[in-house]
Amino acid sequence: MSGAVEARPVVAAPRTDIAPTAARQARARRHKIGRALLHVAAVALALWVLFPIYLITITAFSPRDVVYDYPKRVIPNQFSAETMDFFVNSTGVLGALWNSVVVAVTTLVLSTLIGAPAGYALARFAFRGRDAYRLMVLSTRAFPIVILSIPLAVSFIDWGIYDTVWSVALMHTALAMPFTILITSSIFLGVPKDLEEAALTLGCTPLTAFVRVVLPLALPGLAAASIFTFVLSWNEVFAAVILTLRERTLPALVLSALNESPAPFRFAAAWFMMAPSLVIIFVIRRYLLGLWGRVSR
Amino acid sequence: MGHSSSDSDLRLSRRAITRRNLVRAAGLGTAGLALGGLASGPGAAASPLGRGAGFPRRSQDGDSLVFLSTQLRPVEEAEKMRGTILADFEGEVEFIAEDTGPFNDRIAAEAEAGEGSVGVIGGQHGDFASFAQDGLLTDLSDLATELQDRGFVEQYLELGRYGGEVLNYIPWMQATYVMVANREALEYLPDGVDEAALQTSLTYDQLATWAGNVNEAEGQKLGFPAGEDGLLHRFLQGYGYPSFTGGVNTTFQNDDAVAMWEWFAGAWEFVNPQALSYNNMDEPLLSGEVWIAWDHTARLIGALRERPDDLIAFPAPRGPKGLGYMPVVAGLAIPKSAPDPEAARSLIEYLTRPEVQATTLREVAFFPTTAGELPGDLPEGVQAEAAAVLQTSASEDALQSLLPVGLGDQGGAYNKVFRDAFQSIVLDGNDVREVLTEQAANLQSVLDAAQAACWLPDPEGEGVCQVG
Numbered sequence: 001m002s003g004a005v006e007a008r009p010v011v012a013a014p015r016t017d018i019a020p021t022a023a024r025q026a027r028a029r030r031h032k033i034g035r036a037l038l039h040v041a042a043v044a045l046a047l048w049v050l051f052p053i054y055l056i057t058i059t060a061f062s063p064r065d066v067v068y069d070y071p072k073r074v075i076p077n078q079f080s081a082e083t084m085d086f087f088v089n090s091t092g093v094l095g096a097l098w099n100s101v102v103v104a105v106t107t108l109v110l111s112t113l114i115g116a117p118a119g120y121a122l123a124r125f126a127f128r129g130r131d132a133y134r135l136m137v138l139s140t141r142a143f144p145i146v147i148l149s150i151p152l153a154v155s156f157i158d159w160g161i162y163d164t165v166w167s168v169a170l171m172h173t174a175l176a177m178p179f180t181i182l183i184t185s186s187i188f189l190g191v192p193k194d195l196e197e198a199a200l201t202l203g204c205t206p207l208t209a210f211v212r213v214v215l216p217l218a219l220p221g222l223a224a225a226s227i228f229t230f231v232l233s234w235n236e237v238f239a240a241v242i243l244t245l246r247e248r249t250l251p252a253l254v255l256s257a258l259n260e261s262p263a264p265f266r267f268a269a270a271w272f273m274m275a276p277s278l279v280i281i282f283v284i285r286r287y288l289l290g291l292w293g294r295v296s297r
Numbered sequence: 298m299g300h301s302s303s304d305s306d307l308r309l310s311r312r313a314i315t316r317r318n319l320v321r322a323a324g325l326g327t328a329g330l331a332l333g334g335l336a337s338g339p340g341a342a343a344s345p346l347g348r349g350a351g352f353p354r355r356s357q358d359g360d361s362l363v364f365l366s367t368q369l370r371p372v373e374e375a376e377k378m379r380g381t382i383l384a385d386f387e388g389e390v391e392f393i394a395e396d397t398g399p400f401n402d403r404i405a406a407e408a409e410a411g412e413g414s415v416g417v418i419g420g421q422h423g424d425f426a427s428f429a430q431d432g433l434l435t436d437l438s439d440l441a442t443e444l445q446d447r448g449f450v451e452q453y454l455e456l457g458r459y460g461g462e463v464l465n466y467i468p469w470m471q472a473t474y475v476m477v478a479n480r481e482a483l484e485y486l487p488d489g490v491d492e493a494a495l496q497t498s499l500t501y502d503q504l505a506t507w508a509g510n511v512n513e514a515e516g517q518k519l520g521f522p523a524g525e526d527g528l529l530h531r532f533l534q535g536y537g538y539p540s541f542t543g544g545v546n547t548t549f550q551n552d553d554a555v556a557m558w559e560w561f562a563g564a565w566e567f568v569n570p571q572a573l574s575y576n577n578m579d580e581p582l583l584s585g586e587v588w589i590a591w592d593h594t595a596r597l598i599g600a601l602r603e604r605p606d607d608l609i610a611f612p613a614p615r616g617p618k619g620l621g622y623m624p625v626v627a628g629l630a631i632p633k634s635a636p637d638p639e640a641a642r643s644l645i646e647y648l649t650r651p652e653v654q655a656t657t658l659r660e661v662a663f664f665p666t667t668a669g670e671l672p673g674d675l676p677e678g679v680q681a682e683a684a685a686v687l688q689t690s691a692s693e694d695a696l697q698s699l700l701p702v703g704l705g706d707q708g709g710a711y712n713k714v715f716r717d718a719f720q721s722i723v724l725d726g727n728d729v730r731e732v733l734t735e736q737a738a739n740l741q742s743v744l745d746a747a748q749a750a751c752w753l754p755d756p757e758g759e760g761v762c763q764v765g
Contacts, residue, residue: 065603068583090372091379149399153406163414241399242406245363245414246391256396261371262599263580 053274059264060084060271067264087268096253099165100234103249106169107233108226111176112184116222119184120210124193137178145175149242156243163245171239176229183228187221188214227284231277361389362640365403366419368470368627369661370394377660386647388640397424404632408433413634416641419469422456422626422700423708429465430706435631438464440642447649448668452699453626460703460750466628467645468666470657472594473624474531475685477578477601477610482518482588485510495611496688501540501560504614508567508589519567520587523719524576528593530712533719535623535698536591537561539754540616545698547755547765549740550733553617558722558729565723573724582608593625594682598662601678610685612692619694621754626666626700658683702752707743714740737764 059067063080066073087093121127122134152171156162161170191214199209240252254269261269369378375394383390395403400420407413408431418425428434441454441464453468483492487506490499508519523529534545541557542548569587578592579599590597591613601608613622629648631641647653654665655672662679664686665671671683689695704711714736721732741764751762 068580068603087372090376149402150406150409153403154410157406157410157412241395242402245365245393245403256399257370257372257375257394261373265372 056267056270056274059267064264067267083264083268087265087272092248092253096248096250099247100250102165103169103172104230104233107172107176108230110169110173111180111229112222112226114173115177115180116184118181120188122181122185123188137181141178145238153242162243163247165247167243168240168249171243172233172236175236175239176232179232180225180229183225184222187218187225190221191217224284227280231280234277361391362416362637362644363414364390364392364417364419364644365400365415366392366394367397367400367421367424368419374661381660382653382656386644388643390644400424401427404428404433407634408632411634413632413636415632416635416637417644418630418632419627422628425466425628425630426459426704426708427706429459433632434465435633435638436463437467437631440645441467444646444649450666453666456626456699456702457628466630467649469627469629469648470654470663471624471626471666472663473622473686473689474536474591474593474613475597475610475682475689476589476591476613477582477597477608479582479585479588480607480609482511485514499611499614501614501616505560505564508564511588512567517567517569518588519564520569520575520578520581520590521572522575522578522592522596523572524574526576529719530715531623532591533715534701536613536621539621539696539698540618543618543696544755546740546744546751546762549764550737551765554733555729562723594662594686598678598682601682602676605677605681610681612685612689615694619696620689620692621696621698622689623698623700627663696754699753703749704747707747710743714743740764
């Protein structure tokens with residue numbers, strides 16, 4: 001009896017051992033294949049994005065006649081800063097670069113200062129017309145800005161801020177606002193209300209509770225959102241073109257000329273426009289996840 | 298057990314990342330805010346409503362004359378305008394090149410606001426059409442009289458009146474269309490055509506045979522700018538139609554027009570299929586995708602400058618009715634909203650001086666609109682192009698067409714008729730007569746809408762031009 005009882009596990013043991021091993025091996029194999037496919041897909045995706053960037057970069061730093069060579073060399077055999085030098089020293093490029101930075105930073109600050117409180121209100125308070133308000137904020141994005149160009153320019157001339165960086169920054173702030181409000185509201189939603197209430201019971205005023213408890217938790221998300229605003233402003237062309245004449249931002253200055261400029265300059269300009277965005281994305285990529293509310297965990 | 302441990306590891310590391318992020322992001326946020334404070338601080342202090350408030354690059358507002366142009370947009374040309382052509386102007390002038398879209402909006406907006414910053418505008422005849430119609434431009438008749446010794450081409454001054462009394466612009470520079478070929482294509486020239494004959498007697502049939510020979514040996518190497526921003530419609534309006542039919546609108550659907558379209562559909566077999574994406578022909582010529590191309594002189598000069606030894610320029614071919622060609626005129630105008638009309642007038646005076654016109658040709662390859670000989674010291678590429686242009690207008694069978702006159706805002710619709718006919722006949726292979734009958738109705742409604750009289754090469758006359 002006891003022998004039989006003991007015997008059973010002896011027989012059973014190898015069986016239970018074999019089955020999981022086979023299953024595990026099969027699973028491991030499938031896992032390996034899955035991982036390999038994932039890697040191939042990742043590499044393909046990376047190449048798809050990186051190869052054009054690579055081509056732009058090597059062409060931007062090639063001598064002029066090499067740019068027209070066909071088929072293109074994948075590994076360049078000569079470098080030259082000639083076109084890059086011409087591009088950077090063309091009239092207005094450095095000034096426009098500075099303008100772009102001023103406009104983008106001003107937009108970032110203004111839209112955060114105005115948009116974040118609106119987002120907070122949407123996240124924390126139940127008020128009549130909240131959904132309508134949310135929809136209204138979004139609907140401004142659906143409005144085609146192109147048909148506004150002449151009235152906009154006329155108004156800015158009347159107000160005396162036409163052709164200044166401030167007019168572009170104001171316009172960009174308006175354009176970025178729906179984005180800022182909706183993103184910040186989702187960030188504030190991710191901060192537990194309990195923490196705020198606890199702070200209130202422990203002697204904080206609503207303001208200090210916000211500054212000392214909510215803000216630190218929301219900051220990574222806010223930083224990511226505001227850097228998105230920066231990039232949005234950096235890349236915006238239409239408003240910048242129509243509202244400025246002498247105080248061009250970089251995209252406004254470059255894009256009007258690019259269409260009809262020879263290939264070497266297009267590559268130089270493309271590289272010049274692309275590089276700052278790449279740097280910014282490298283800096284912020286780890287904060288981007290914060291957008292989806294990871295901070296609250 | 299293993300499970301729960303890895304889970305808590307995960308949680309731990311996640312928390313670690315979160316905390317590290319918090320610290321960094323806080324730093325970043327503060328830096329951003331500080332930067333923003335710096336940037337917006339002085340501006341806000343110096344009243345953000347002041348023009349150009351607190352901005353370091355600008356010396357003083359309204360000092361310099363703004364010269365806004367739809368011409369010379371490419372960076373290199375704009376730089377030459379600023380650095381060389383405008384170098385000797387007595388006042389301070391800021392040259393800004395801009396696309397037609399924002400250009401139109403800006404002038405309209407400044408007119409509406411009654412306060413402008415643009416002093417002089419430069420553009421093609423067509424760019425000014427809507428301003429002329431709305432009366433946004435200063436009458437320059439007296440300036441033209443003052444500058445009589447320049448010897449402006451009388452036809453061009455007439456163009457600037459848009460059929461009315463007001464002279465809306467002063468002719469500034471002109472361009473036209475020529476052909477450029479790679480020297481490698483020369484060995485495939487048809488019998489009886491040599492390099493000299495290319496300059497003086499090439500016909501459309503010979504061009505097709507030539508491109509066919511090249512096609513047999515090397516592939517489709519003929520090129521036309523049929524891209525979205527290409528000027529293919531000008532080929533039809535100023536070259537194909539006049540050369541085959543002797544007219545444009547009045548001969549739109551006759552037998553000669555059918556012959557032209559049949560020629561074009563046949564020649565298209567030898568055209569590089571990429572042509573539908575070509576806007577400028579200089580790059581396909583440089584890369585060797587195309588060996589024989591037709592385009593605007595300004596859109597070919599890049600290739601001729603880059604490789605003057607490998608490329609040759611020659612006039613467009615001639616058809617049964619002659620060598621149709623189309624000069625393109627750019628003009629200078631002063632908007633009524635200009636801040637300093639006197640300075641604007643002196644800039645126009647400067648730009649039309651013979652020596653400045655010569656510099657313009659040398660630097661940016663646009664031709665003078667005034668009497669006088671071409672300068673002798675032209676760069677090789679410009680020289681080649683200038684020779685082809687002179688050869689064109691000097692040809693005995695030359696047949697001049699004007700850019701569409703008096704169409705106003707119907708200019709785009711007018712071009713669309715020709716592009717649509719091209720699409721339908723040449724690309725889709727539809728019946729030529731059927732398509733022409735259909736498009737003739739469209740063309741007539743465009744002309745009716747614009748109330749436009751016929752222009753060269755059609756017989757000029759009173760009343761709305763009738764499609765034939």
